[in-house]
Every structure is written in C-alpha cells, then in structure tokens.
Amino acid sequence: MTDERLARLALSQLGEPGSLKMAGLVAELGAARLHAELLGGTGARALREDVAARLEDIDPGRDLDRATRRGIRWVVPGDDEWPDALDDLDGSEPLQGMGRAPLGLWVRGPLRLDQLPSPVAVVGSRSATTYGTDVAAELSAGLVRSGSAVVSGAAFGIDQAAHRGALAGGGPTVAVLACGVDRAYPAAHQRLLDHLAECGAVVSELAPGRSPTRLRFLARNRLIAALTRGTVVVEAAVRSGALNTAGWAARLNRPVMGVPGPVTSAPSEGVHQLIRSGAATLVTRADDVLELTGAIGEHLVEEVRAAARPRDRLTRAQQQVIEAVPLVRPAPSDSIARTAGLGLMEVRSALDGLARRGLVEQLPTGWRLAEAMDGS
Amino acid sequence: MTDERLARLALSQLGEPGSLKMAGLVAELGAARLHAELLGGTGARALREDVAARLEDIDPGRDLDRATRRGIRWVVPGDDEWPDALDDLDGSEPLQGMGRAPLGLWVRGPLRLDQLPSPVAVVGSRSATTYGTDVAAELSAGLVRSGSAVVSGAAFGIDQAAHRGALAGGGPTVAVLACGVDRAYPAAHQRLLDHLAECGAVVSELAPGRSPTRLRFLARNRLIAALTRGTVVVEAAVRSGALNTAGWAARLNRPVMGVPGPVTSAPSEGVHQLIRSGAATLVTRADDVLELTGAIGEHLVEEVRAAARPRDRLTRAQQQVIEAVPLVRPAPSDSIARTAGLGLMEVRSALDGLARRGLVEQLPTGWRLAEAMDGS
Numbered sequence: 075m076t077d078e079r080l081a082r083l084a085l086s087q088l089g090e091p092g093s094l095k096m097a098g099l100v101a102e103l104g105a106a107r108l109h110a111e112l113l114g115g116t117g118a119r120a121l122r123e124d125v126a127a128r129l130e131d132i133d134p135g136r137d138l139d140r141a142t143r144r145g146i147r148w149v150v151p152g153d154d155e156w157p158d159a160l161d162d163l164d165g166s167e168p169l170q171g172m173g174r175a176p177l178g179l180w181v182r183g184p185l186r187l188d189q190l191p192s193p194v195a196v197v198g199s200r201s202a203t204t205y206g207t208d209v210a211a212e213l214s215a216g217l218v219r220s221g222s223a224v225v226s227g228a229a230f231g232i233d234q235a236a237h238r239g240a241l242a243g244g245g246p247t248v249a250v251l252a253c254g255v256d257r258a259y260p261a262a263h264q265r266l267l268d269h270l271a272e273c274g275a276v277v278s279e280l281a282p283g284r285s286p287t288r289l290r291f292l293a294r295n296r297l298i299a300a301l302t303r304g305t306v307v308v309e310a311a312v313r314s315g316a317l318n319t320a321g322w323a324a325r326l327n328r329p330v331m332g333v334p335g336p337v338t339s340a341p342s343e344g345v346h347q348l349i350r351s352g353a354a355t356l357v358t359r360a361d362d363v364l365e366l367t368g369a370i371g372e373h374l375v376e377e378v379r380a381a382a383r384p385r386d387r388l389t390r391a392q393q394q395v396i397e398a399v400p401l402v403r404p405a406p407s408d409s410i411a412r413t414a415g416l417g418l419m420e421v422r423s424a425l426d427g428l429a430r431r432g433l434v435e436q437l438p439t440g441w442r443l444a445e446a447m448d449g450s
Numbered sequence: 451m452t453d454e455r456l457a458r459l460a461l462s463q464l465g466e467p468g469s470l471k472m473a474g475l476v477a478e479l480g481a482a483r484l485h486a487e488l489l490g491g492t493g494a495r496a497l498r499e500d501v502a503a504r505l506e507d508i509d510p511g512r513d514l515d516r517a518t519r520r521g522i523r524w525v526v527p528g529d530d531e532w533p534d535a536l537d538d539l540d541g542s543e544p545l546q547g548m549g550r551a552p553l554g555l556w557v558r559g560p561l562r563l564d565q566l567p568s569p570v571a572v573v574g575s576r577s578a579t580t581y582g583t584d585v586a587a588e589l590s591a592g593l594v595r596s597g598s599a600v601v602s603g604a605a606f607g608i609d610q611a612a613h614r615g616a617l618a619g620g621g622p623t624v625a626v627l628a629c630g631v632d633r634a635y636p637a638a639h640q641r642l643l644d645h646l647a648e649c650g651a652v653v654s655e656l657a658p659g660r661s662p663t664r665l666r667f668l669a670r671n672r673l674i675a676a677l678t679r680g681t682v683v684v685e686a687a688v689r690s691g692a693l694n695t696a697g698w699a700a701r702l703n704r705p706v707m708g709v710p711g712p713v714t715s716a717p718s719e720g721v722h723q724l725i726r727s728g729a730a731t732l733v734t735r736a737d738d739v740l741e742l743t744g745a746i747g748e749h750l751v752e753e754v755r756a757a758a759r760p761r762d763r764l765t766r767a768q769q770q771v772i773e774a775v776p777l778v779r780p781a782p783s784d785s786i787a788r789t790a791g792l793g794l795m796e797v798r799s800a801l802d803g804l805a806r807r808g809l810v811e812q813l814p815t816g817w818r819l820a821e822a823m824d825g826s
Contacts, residue, residue, distance in 0.1 A: 205712055334710030334722060336581055337734040346710060349725065350732040356725045358713040 080134040081109035082150045082177040083281075087132050088112075088125065091279045092172030092293030100177060101164070101423035141180065141282055145271075146255055149187060150178040152430050157187045163300050164423045165391030166325045169318075172293050174423075175300075176279035182255040183275035185246050187301070190223040193248070194367055195298045195323070196239075197316040198232025198308035199341045206232055206309035206341055209333055211239030213306065216360025218245020222367070225250060225302050227294065228263050228276075232308045232316070237266060241273075248275045250298050252290040254282040277301075295319040303367040304329035306357060310344035317344050320354065327390075329366040330354040388428075391416060395424040396433060396443075404440035457485035458526050458553040459657075460510040464488075464501065467655045468548030468669030476553060477540070477799035517556065517658055521647075522631055525563060526554040528806050533563040539676050540799040541767030542701045545694075548669050550799075551676075552655035558631040559651035561622050563677070566599040569624070570743055571674045571699070573692040574608025574684035575717045582608055582685035582717055585709055587615030589682065592736025594621020598743070601626060601678050603670065604639050604652075608684045608692070613642060617649070624651045626674050628666040630658040653677075671695040679743040680705035682733060686720035693720050696730065703766070705742040706730040764804075767792060771800040772809060772819070780816035 082105040089096040099108050112125050138148055149155045163175040181187060196214050198206060214224045214236045224240040224247040227233040233249075240247035249267060251259070255276045258264035270276050279297065280290060295315060299305055299322035307330070310316040320330045332354035335342030348354035357363050388396065398413035399405070405413075411421040425441055428434040435444045458481040465472040475484050488501050514524055525531045539551040557563060572590050574582060590600045590612045600616040600623040603609040609625075616623035625643060627635070631652045634640035646652050655673065656666060671691060675681055675698035683706070686692040696706045708730035711718030724730035733739050764772065774789035775781070781789075787797040801817055804810040811820045 205714070209713060333713055334718075334725075334732070336712055337585060337709055338581070342710075343734075346732055346734050349710075350734075350738065356710070356722055356732070358719075358722050358726075362726065 077106040077109075078104065078152075079148065079150050079178070080138065081105035083138060083148055084109055084129060084132045084134040085112075086177040086279065087137075087281050088129060090293065091176060091290055092174070092296060094168055094171065094173055096177070097164075097174030097423075098419050101174075101419055101426060105177065137281065144182075144256065144282070146180055146182045146282060148178055149181055151175065151427070155181070155186050155188045157190070157301055158431075159302075160297070160300050161392075161427045162326050162389045163296060164427065165389035165420070169296070169321055169325060170292060172289075172296065176297065178279070179297075180255050180278050180280070180282065181275055182277075183248075183271045184273065185223075185248060185275035187248075187275065187277065190225070190246060190248065190301070191221050192364075192367060193223040193225050193302040194363055195225045195302040195305040195319065196232065196236035196308065197226055197298065197305060197310075197319050198236075199310050199314050199316060199344075200229045200231040200233075201311070201341060202231035202235065202309045203335075203339060203341055205335055205339070207235035209335075210235040210308040211242065213308070213333065213360055213363070214239030214247070215243035215245075217363060218243035218247070220360055220364055221245075222360075222364065223248060225298055227251070227291075227298065228259065228267060230260060230262075234263065234266065236308075237270060237274075241269070246274055248277060248301070250294055250301070251276060251278040251286070252280070252294040253286040254278060254280050254284045256282045257285070259286050291315060292318055296322045299323040299326055299328060302328065304331060304363065306331040306333065306363055307345050307348060307354065308333045309335060309339075309341035310348075311341050312344045312347065314341075314344050317348065320348060324353060331357040331363055331366060333357060388431075389424070391420055391424045392427055395421055396428055399425075399428075399434050400442050402442065404437045404442040406440040410441060453482040453485075454480065454528075455524065455526050455554070456510040456514065457481035459514060459524055460485055460505060460508045461488075462553040462655065463508050463513075463657050464505060466669065467552060467666055468550070468672060470544055470547065470549055472553070473540075473550030473799075474795050477550075477795055477802060481553065513657065520632065520658070522556055522558045522658060524554055525557055527551065527802075531557070531562050531564045533566070533677055534807075535678075536673070536676050537768075537803045538702050538765045539672060540803065541765035541796070545672070545697055545701060546668060548665075548672065552673065554655070555673075556631050556654050556656070556658065557651055558653075559624075559647045560649065561599075561624060561651035563624075563651065563653065566601070566622060566624065566677070567597055568740075568743060569599040569601050569678040570739055571601045571678040571681040571695065572608065572612035572684065573602055573674065573681060573686075573695050574612075575686050575690050575692060575720075576605045576607040576609075577687070577717060578607035578611070578685045579711075579715060579717055581711055581715070583611035585711075586611040586684040587618065589684070589709065589736055589739070590615030590623070591619035591621075593739060594619035594623070596736055596740055597621075598736075598740065599624060601674055603627070603667075603674065604635065604643060606636060606638075610639065610642065612684075613646060613650075617645070622650055624653060624677070626670055626677065627652060627654040627662070628656070628670040629662040630654060630656050630660045632658045633661070635662050667691060668694055672698045675699040675702055675704060678704065680707060680739065682707040682709065682739055683721050683724060683730065684709045685711060685715075685717035686724075687717050688720045688723065690717075690720050693724070696724060700729060707733040707739055707742060709733060764807075765800070767796055767800045768803055771797055772804055775801075775804075775810050776818050778818065780813045780818040782816040786817060 305323035332345040681699035708721040
C-alpha cells in the first residue's frame, strides 16, 4: 500500500471521470504530491480554491477499508492487475473533452483485469430488437467459446444480451459501469450484476455509491473501448451511445465492427452508417470478429509472444518517447519532448508508463533507458 | 440497312453470347468481311469447318424482317440507339472465358437503350425472402422516382420485385434476358415481360426463339452490369448469379453496392461477404445508390455535361489508344498497339469505337486523330 495508490483513490473522487485536467496534473506531479499540494493549498491555482476543503472530507484509507470489506478492490497503474491496454488512452486524442487513463479502477468479482483473454466489446442500443439481442447473445457465446472475454455495459438491450450470451457460453464477461460497482443501474439488473460479481467482473472508475450521469456514461465508454481489442456494435440508432464507444475504439486504433440488420430497422441505422462510411467492418459471426481482433490461432503463437521484447505493445506515444530517451547520459523531460516532437504532459505520462514497465529510469538529472534494455 | 448490320445478325447466331473468339474476329475483320469469308470458306481456319454450312442456313434478312414485323428491333454499334456503355466491355478483362460487347442486341419495347436515364442494375437471388423483395421493390421505386432507370433480369425473386417496384414508381425499367426477347423464362413471367415490352424494354443478345442456358445467363450478366452505372445486390446466397453480375460491374469499374439484411438470413450472406471484403459498398436506400452512381443533382450539371468534350466517357482502353494515335501522320494499328502497350485485337476494337465517335479516322496508311479533335 503506497501513498500513491491512496492519493489516486482520493483524487479520483475529486473530479469527474475522464477529466483531462486531473489526469494531466497527476501525470505531471504524481498523485501523492498533487494530493499533498492540494491539501496544503500551495499548488491549487489550477483547480478551484475549495478543492482542499473537499479533499479533506475524503478519507481514502477509510474508503479503501470499507470497499475491501465488501469485496471491492482498487486497482491503479503499477499494480499487477492493472490492464496495460488502458495506458493507450494516455496516448490518444481526447473526445468530447474527455480522455486519458483513469486514476484507478474499482473492481468487484473474481476475474483479474490483467488476465482477460482477448477481450472484445459487444455494445449496442438499449432499445434493441429481438433480432439484435438474439444476435448479440449468439455472438458473445461464440466469442467466449473461442476463448475471448466479453466486455460491455450493463444497460437493457444489447449490453444485457451480450452478458447473457457470454454466461451461456461459459466464458468470462465484464460489465463496466458509469456508477459505483455496488450500485445497480438499471435497478432491474441487480441480479445480473450480482451474478457477474460472482463469476466475472464489475468495473468502474467511480467510487462505490456514486450515481450515473450522462457524462459518466460517455467517460465509461472510453474504458470499454480501451479495455478491449475491438468493439462490435450490434444495433445502434443514429445517436446511440454505442457509436461513442465505437469512436473511442477508432481513436485507440482498435478495430470497429458492425453487425448489419434489416435496412427497415431503425436500431440498425447507426451500424449501417458506420459500415457504409468505412468506419466499421461488417461482421456476421464470432469468427469474423476473431479474425480482426487477432485471437484466431493465438495459442499457436503464445510461445513467441512470451519471448517478445518488452518494447512490444507500447502505445504510440510511448514508442515515440522511448526513441528519444538517451542510452547513457540522462536528459530532462522537456529535452525528450523536443526530441520526440510531443507535448510535455504527454511525454511525462509516457515516461511514467515506460518507467512502470522498467524500460526507462529516472535519475536526479533526468531520464535514460533502463540498463536491461541496452542491446537486448 | 448495311451489310455490316445483317452480317452481325447472322454471326451472332453462329456462336454463343460472350464468345471472345467471335468478338475478336469481328473486331479484326469487320462483320461483313468475316461473314463473307466464312461463307466462302477462305478464312475459316479459326472456326470449325462446318461454319460455312451453318452460316448458309442463317438468312439474316429474313430473320430481321420477321423480327421487325413482331416489333423487335436489332441494334448494333454505330446505330443511334446503341448504348455506348456496352463498349466498355471491349476494354475489360474476360470473366469465365466470356466478355466483349455483344455483336448486337434484340430489343422489344418503347424505351430507347441510348436514352436510359442513369440506369442502375438491381439484382439478387431467385429464392429471395419477403424482406428482400420488399426492399428491392422499395429501392427500385425510389430510384425511378429520382429519375433513374432500373435494369434487371426476369427471374423470380429480386429481379421480379425490381421491375414491380420500378413500374409502381412510374419509371423506366429494362429486362435483359438469357433467351430470345419473344420468350418468357420463367413462363410465369409472360405477363410481366409483355407489360415491360409495352412500357419499358426487353433486351437480349440471343435471337428470337432461342432458349436460355446456364452459360447464356452468365453472358447476360455482363450486359446488365455494362448497361448500368452501378449494380445493387439486394439478396444473394454465397453462390448466387447476382454475385457474377457484381463481378462484371467491378471489372467495368462501376460501383458495386449491397443491401444488408439479417445475419441470420442465408440469402443475405453473399451480400455481407461482398461488403465485408470491400468489394461492395453498403447501401440502404435509393439516395445512397444515387450518391454512388452520380445521378444526384444531375439536372444541375446537365448543361456542363452537354458541353463536355467528346473524349469524356471513353473506356480505359480507348483512352490509352487515343493517346497513342498520331495527330498528323497516320500510323498502322500495330504501331499504335506498340505505343499504347496494348494487344493488337484490343487496339483494333478500341480504334473502331473511337472511329464511331468521330475521334479518329482511318486513312489508307493507318489511323490518325480526326480533325475536329485537334486543339479543341
């Protein structure tokens, strides 16, 4: 248990999920120092002046104890369970003023987030048709039978059908919420969520007890897209939130896929637009999805992967930054930013991620490549 | 009435539609000379020796008189009614050993083939679902209401629905047959075809009285694709003939479009494959089709089009050839072929097409650009 973890827990309750400002300050100062400075009132210019007062009301140790007693865990970057895929959010452009990796995730359920096998998002309309829910359930069952995990929200319609199908297929499934993981929204899904907490995972960046809002749903969508290798939209009317998730997947360079339906069906219109515009690839069954998410024949290449070099699977920003980090003589982050041609905040966030992977090290005079990297 | 027209009529009955050899010989020698040589037995090496005997049995003047009395006309290249779009077949690669423009077309009905407004092919499965036939009829009605003509076959299912929709929309519609235009195949479509002959057009490259065969259907498909600005496939199982028409459209650089359907419906599988592979663009309504076939707002640009230069709308081969034709001193076709980097037969066929458009002229020593072209 470090100060950093608790500071992240406290800070995560101060702002709204997806807040660029909060993520940027944490990337710049570190959570513990930001927390201390905000409480001390010295560095508060960037936030409102009542921040210290609000932060004093948050007792992260007590919150964590309470959550732990209820079987809810708090996962932050650097933890074994932290899913590296979320770091890609730090290297991608904001959408509707939101973005960046969450400060941490609350998790309820036995599934470990770092061990989800080839996770695929299956999302769509709340006002789905019978066709849509049948197809979503069938697709999700097929995905888990082929070894993938399913990730979705917890809404009526396609979300619910995706979990139902995954459970029927006997596979792992994860619900990502826009409220605390101890809450059921919609209330009718209390049993579904309890069941997922017993055999899958229920995840949120919102602290236990928090309610959902429209903006929290939008921020939540980025987590669904980032946690997975690709997003399948089954039915989505033209203004459906599922299209927002698809937008996040595209920003993160994950495949966006769409299941077509009758052209006479309004809930398929948004999907057809995605496919028609080239934003999504048409898929009709689990095999099509697996082909695009790269999960087919994965067991065959697993040994090769295990031997892969640590630089594999870096975000684009991390790749650019690591090329700019000196091998011998440390350089300060602003010099690295100039070399990499990236913004200072983005570079600091990427350096943090690289340090967590043991690829770079920080010395008093700046950053350089970690010794293990050299020549390997 | 020229010898060439009658010779084409006779020769068209000698081979099967789509015969590359026949089209090549006509392009090389001209129909009248080929006809005479085959009858005289001097140039018959390329065809079987019984050709002369078979050709003697064909009396093209009598055939034409009979057809004319029954309201059937014979349209050949150079005729006012000849649809230039068919010439694109001469510049495209063969498919399944067939290709090239037909020697001529038999036409029954008041519509003139050279005056079809923005024709669009609407094709699909014989074993269509109610969904498919409803969508095909609705789409075709929308197309003709927006000023397009519809072109299809005359089969059960999507073909029949396309004509029904076009007629309901009050617009022009054309059936292209794999048998004589005086025959009804399937027999149940006798009334439909008679109706089309009264208010639209029924077209075939097969002489009156001829029966359909599998190969004639494949050859017919190239005409549907070539006559139109784009092909829409509404429902097509994985081995449907409609996919063959789509293949021809792609070869001719015409847009291929597909209407999606439920992924649970076998007749939509072929369409979904086309879209998934990128061979077809997903369309859901007439406006989507018009956008791709360039017919939207056409009345707005009509004046610009009328003033378009004669070189517009040439086939790719014709464009390559015209660049190789000298401005002043005539060159023989083999020299033009070397300059253009094309085969001699292809070049001769392109030169014929260019001559019909008045773009090149043949002198005793070879070909050169027609005077009107120079500097315009």
